[in-house]
Amino acid sequence: MKKEWFYRHKLLLTSLLIVVVGVGLLASCGDKSDEAAAPESSGATTVSGDAAAIAEARGLTPDDILAAVKTYTPSGMYDEYVMFASGGHSGQVYVVGLPSMRVIKKIAVFTPEPWQGYGYGAQDSMEILAEGNVEGSDREITWGDTHHPALSETNGDYDGEFLFINDKANGRVAVISLKDFETKQIVKNPIALGDHGGTMATPNTEWIIEGGQYGSPLGWEYASIEDYEADYRGMITFWKFDRESGRILEDQSFAIELPPYWQDVCDSGKLDSEGWVFCNSFNTEMATGGVEDGNPPFEAGASQQDMDYLHIFNLDKAVEVAAAGKTMDVKGFPVIPLDTAIEEGLLYFAPEPKSPHGVDVSPDGQFVTVSGKLDPHVSVYSFDKIQDTIAAGNFEFDQYGVPILNFDDVLEAQIEVGLGPLHTQYDDKGYAYTSLFLEPAVARWTLGGDFSDLNDEEDWTLVQKTPVQYNVGHIAAAEGDTVSPDGKYLVSLNKWAIDRFLNVGPLLPQNLQLLDISEPGTTMPVIYDLPLPDGEPHYAQIIKADKLDPWEVYPEIGWNPRTGEVDENATQIGEERIVRDGNNVEIWMTAVRSHFTPERVEIKQGDKVTWHITNVERAYDATHGFALPLYNINLSIEPGETVTFEFEATEDGVFSYYCTEFCSALHLEMTGYLLVEPGE
Numbered sequence: 293m294k295k296e297w298f299y300r301h302k303l304l305l306t307s308l309l310i311v312v313v314g315v316g317l318l319a320s321c322g323d324k325s326d327e328a329a330a331p332e333s334s335g336a337t338t339v340s341g342d343a344a345a346i347a348e349a350r351g352l353t354p355d356d357i358l359a360a361v362k363t364y365t366p367s368g369m370y371d372e373y374v375m376f377a378s379g380g381h382s383g384q385v386y387v388v389g390l391p392s393m394r395v396i397k398k399i400a401v402f403t404p405e406p407w408q409g410y411g412y413g414a415q416d417s418m419e420i421l422a423e424g425n426v427e428g429s430d431r432e433i434t435w436g437d438t439h440h441p442a443l444s445e446t447n448g449d450y451d452g453e454f455l456f457i458n459d460k461a462n463g464r465v466a467v468i469s470l471k472d473f474e475t476k477q478i479v480k481n482p483i484a485l486g487d488h489g490g491t492m493a494t495p496n497t498e499w500i501i502e503g504g505q506y507g508s509p510l511g512w513e514y515a516s517i518e519d520y521e522a523d524y525r526g527m528i529t530f531w532k533f534d535r536e537s538g539r540i541l542e543d544q545s546f547a548i549e550l551p552p553y554w555q556d557v558c559d560s561g562k563l564d565s566e567g568w569v570f571c572n573s574f575n576t577e578m579a580t581g582g583v584e585d586g587n588p589p590f591e592a593g594a595s596q597q598d599m600d601y602l603h604i605f606n607l608d609k610a611v612e613v614a615a616a617g618k619t620m621d622v623k624g625f626p627v628i629p630l631d632t633a634i635e636e637g638l639l640y641f642a643p644e645p646k647s648p649h650g651v652d653v654s655p656d657g658q659f660v661t662v663s664g665k666l667d668p669h670v671s672v673y674s675f676d677k678i679q680d681t682i683a684a685g686n687f688e689f690d691q692y693g694v695p696i697l698n699f700d701d702v703l704e705a706q707i708e709v710g711l712g713p714l715h716t717q718y719d720d721k722g723y724a725y726t727s728l729f730l731e732p733a734v735a736r737w738t739l740g741g742d743f744s745d746l747n748d749e750e751d752w753t754l755v756q757k758t759p760v761q762y763n764v765g766h767i768a769a770a771e772g773d774t775v776s777p778d779g780k781y782l783v784s785l786n787k788w789a790i791d792r793f794l795n796v797g798p799l800l801p802q803n804l805q806l807l808d809i810s811e812p813g814t815t816m817p818v819i820y821d822l823p824l825p826d827g828e829p830h831y832a833q834i835i836k837a838d839k840l841d842p843w844e845v846y847p848e849i850g851w852n853p854r855t856g857e858v859d860e861n862a863t864q865i866g867e868e869r870i871v872r873d874g875n876n877v878e879i880w881m882t883a884v885r886s887h888f889t890p891e892r893v894e895i896k897q898g899d900k901v902t903w904h905i906t907n908v909e910r911a912y913d914a915t916h917g918f919a920l921p922l923y924n925i926n927l928s929i930e931p932g933e934t935v936t937f938e939f940e941a942t943e944d945g946v947f948s949y950y951c952t953e954f955c956s957a958l959h960l961e962m963t964g965y966l967l968v969e970p971g972e
């Protein structure tokens with residue numbers, strides 16, 4: 293059957309290959325960015341029949357070949373886009389090139405990671421991880437559940453400087469510098485143990501949004517679940533970001549107390565709606581579980597009503613109210629009380645059907661798209677209508693006194709897109725895209741308003757669906773959260789992979805599928821499957837690669853990546869030394885191909901050791917590792933970096949330390965002895 297088909301299409305296949313290769317060759321002579329140093333063509337100018345034979349042998353269709361040509365990225369050619377994908381409960385972030393879908397890096401954030409020497413002795417990483425522990429608790433938290441990466445923005449466009457990400461499990465937010473793709477800061481939310489509506493950046497990254505999720509007393513003090521409505525609360529936190537220091541300023545940040553509905557995903561307004569923030573909620577029923585006591589289980593209890601509440605925040609005004617000190621103190625953190633938020637006009641609700649999940653502001657800031665998991669429509673709200681309705685002051689109120697805007701007054705359109713709609717993205721052609729968890733598929737529909745002239749289809753209409761494999765959560769489009777999306781590519785972040793890859797046992801990878809969305813109309817094919825062998829990626833953002841400008845090596849020898857300046861213990865060649873002061877021993881070491889200096893460190897059991905290593909290399913990729921057995925020390929020292937670690941020499945014996953990066957032909961000789969003489 294397949295064979296027959298193949299012969300019928302052989303001519304087509306061969307001509308397609310010839311065209312495709314011809315186009316490829318033409319393109320390779322033309323505009324190649326000077327960065328993309330692809331090797332010269334080897335001289336082959338025609339496609340022999342071999343390619344068609346290979347395609348036949350592998351059972352590839354013309355569509356497959358087209359997909360391969362769209363994504364195949366030969367050795368040395370660079371990707372056009374970079375995707376930052378959350379690593380879910382791996383507590384990390386993944387960096388993926390598009391369209392090749394090659395995983396280029398992972399970034400350790402909330403979880404110790406040995407390759408990067410993150411959390412295995414290196415003082416800067418130990419301090420960052422420790423920042424994420426809960427104040428007043430001596431428990432160490434060594435993982436996180438990352439959901440929503442947010443690239444820093446300037447005027448609503450990704451600027452390639454910083455990345456933020458939340459930890460749903462423990463209510464934390466991390467700051468990553470895109471100069472070295474390393475985590476610089478973790479802030480623990482003082483008033484909540486969990487979050488979900490984070491992180492999102494405002495259009496100039498003044499504020500990083502962290503919305504809550506499961507209701508809890510603020511500061512998680514014990515309160516009986518029977519007193520849920522009185523004592524439990526929701527929250528949203530606004531973290532002040534200081535671009536110059538590259539840090540969140542905790543003492544300039546604040547939160548707003550909310551009713552104990554379960555706030556879900558949030559998005560920042562932009563352009564027209566800049567200064568406003570939108571979050572979904574579910575469980576406005578305030579179900580408290582207890583199926584074992586005869587109560588409805590959460591999945592039913594939290595889904596009884598037809599409508600939940602879209603939370604609409606006036607952030608600009610909230611900043612003023614917080615600055616005026618109209619806050620209460622929860623665990624040392626300023627929180628605008630719910631009553632104050634209502635009085636000051638910081639918070640409004642709009643009904644949203646039904647157990648909503650995604651909320652996504654359109655590129656012009658005019659529309660807010662909400663998807664109800666249990667409703668086959670997307671509901672699109674008009675920001676202008678929201679403003680008019682607020683100005684008219686015609687409200688109902690929820691039981692906490694929050695003004696509710698009339699649904700029909702603020703709704704712009706509802707489009708039936710399919711089953712289980714979750715998240716929406718936008719492109720440059722006037723389309724919106726919504727993930728359909730249950731179908732599973734990605735739906736493309738036309739956005740009205742200012743976008744209506746971009747294509748000649750009707751406004752607010754479902755155009756097409758592409759099936760994905762399988763149940764899709766978020767989707768991410770190229771520059772999809774900015775004021776000027778690129779279109780071109782969309783990644784479907786699928787939860788289920790089932791039959792897509794070889795069987796690797798009961799735990800499967802996630803399947804990230806690349807869709808080509810460059811053609812208007814009804815074409816939107818899947819062109820690549822990336823199995824991501826780690827925790828579940830929830831959301832991702834995709835930035836044009838040329839907006840990133842990371843360092844190749846650290847700017848100066850002795851760089852401390854945490855402080856962003858030369859470390860006081862930076863050590864140049866010739867300055868290496870071991871200094872003893874009582875039973876404190878301090879070591880200043882250099883690393884260069886292919887030796888550590890010193891190569892012998894002799895100490896006594898019980899000594900307190902402070903050890904600095906400077907990689908004095910200036911060559912790109914000349915990273916050295918440092919591994920010390922038994923003491924659980926493992927470092928990655930990038931060119932120019934100074935790393936410090938400390939330990940108490942409780943164990944005597946002979947310990948070979950060595951470089952873990954195969955850095956030269958004599959890498960195995962890059963070693964040394966730590967000799968710990970037994971104490972009395």
Ligand code: K7E
Pocket residue numbers: 439440488557649714715765766830831
């Ligand atoms: Cu839908 Cu956390 Cu944004 Cu998962 S979330 S999919």
Ligand code: CUA
Pocket residue numbers: 884885886915916917951952953954955956959960962
């Ligand atoms: Cu340095 Cu191997």
